[in-house]
Each structure stands twice: as structure tokens, then as C-alpha cells.
């Protein structure tokens with residue numbers, strides 16, 4: 001028994017990454033941060049000077065790009081053709097560019113296939129925007145994790161501050177809202193709650209509270 005597939009989707013800053021890692025640890029599952037994969041594509045496109053509406057260029061880029069994860073104790077590094085891009089993909093600039101590039105069909109197609117291969121064996125938690133709706137519509141457990149835009153902006157702001165990136169709270173909230181709009185409004189695989197997803201609003205819950213709720217839900221379905 002390899003275990004099931006757990007999908008965690010939701011807007012940026014809802015706490016998906018932290019929770020996915022913690023839940024994976026508790027269940028002894030592998031976690032896959034699909035946002036990091038889209039970010040790696042965006043960074044590579046930027047470096048190669050490929051415009052975000054150049055579908056042909058993006059398709060070729062994806063074909064030659066191998067994205068992998070290197071698990072190193074508690075942390076997980078993201079590799080693009082063997083290069084560790086973990087920190088470089090985390091800037092605000094790459095976040096917004098990723099939201100634009102991830103709307104392109106060839107990019108979605110390439111990563112869809114990669115993600116299905118990575119998750120096929122089960123015993124895995126994938127976090128993203130379209131895992132429960134498109135990548136693994138038959139996932140045994142799906143969560144849709146959200147929080148108010150103000151709260152998500154506040155969390156993101158604290159994260160940036162901790163890394164020494166300068167930004168104001170208002171700016172950060174505005175960017176979170178802009179990114180959600182783009183992700184929800186796109187034609188291919190928009191951010192949306194799957195009908196059979198368990199919705200969790202984390203606005204006034206602690207990480208521990210959400211984690212407990214998720215763990216209980218998964219165990220009920222095993």
C-alpha cells in the first residue's frame with residue numbers, strides 16, 4: 001500500500017506550503033510544490049529572454065527543462081536542469097511573472113504531464129491551483145485552503161520582511177489580490193475549488209489547528 005493522493009489547492013498566501021510540508025511529514029508522504037515548478041519555468045524563460053506570450057518559445061523551453069526536487073532533511077531544494085534555483089524563484093517579481101506564464105497552454109501541458117508522473121504512485125501530497133480540478137481529479141482527498149486577502153497579504157509581508165525584501169503591507173496585499181485575479185480568471189486550469197474539495201478558511205486558525213483538521217480528514221478516508 002503506497003498511500004493515497006492528497007490535493008491541496010488555494011490562492012497564494014493561504015498557508016499551502018507550510019501545511020503541505022507538515023502534513024506530509026505526519027503521514028510519511030512525499031510533498032510536491034507545483035508552484036515551484038511553474039516558478040522554475042518562469043525563471044528559465046526570463047533568463048532565456050522568452051516573452052510570456054511566445055507559446056512556441058515556451059513549449060521548446062519546457063521540452064528542454066528538467067525540474068526536480070532534492071530533499072535535504074527538513075528542506076527541499078528545487079532544481080532546474082540540475083541547478084539549485086530555490087531562492088531565486090521566490091522573489092515577488094518571479095511570482096508575478098509565474099502567474100502570467102502559467103496561464104499559457106504549452107506550459108500547463110508540460111507541467112501537467114510531469115506532475116502526473118510524479119504523483120502516480122500515491123503516498124503524495126501535491127499543492128497548487130489546479131491539482132484537484134485538473135491534475136488529479138480523482139485524488140482521494142482534496143482540500144481548498146483559503147484566507148482573507150488581508151490576512152494572506154499580511155503573512156506574505158512577514159515572509160518578505162524575514163528575508164530582508166523591502167515592501168509595504170499595502171503593496172503586498174495589492175499584489176496578492178492581483179495574482180489571485182490572474183489565476184482565477186485564466187482560460188486554462190483556473191484557480192477554483194473542486195466540487196468535492198473540503199474547504200478550509202484559515203483566516204483565524206493557527207497552522208496547528210488546520211494541520212489537525214487535515215490530518216483527521218485524511219485518516220478518515222484511508
Ligand code: C5P
Nearest residue numbers: 012034035036038098099102128129130
Ligand atoms: O504557489 P506559488 O505562489 O508558488 O505559485 C506561483 C504561481 O504559479 C501561482 O500564482 C500560479 O499562477 C501558478 N501555479 C499554477 N498552478 C499550480 C501551481 C502554481 O498555475 N498548480
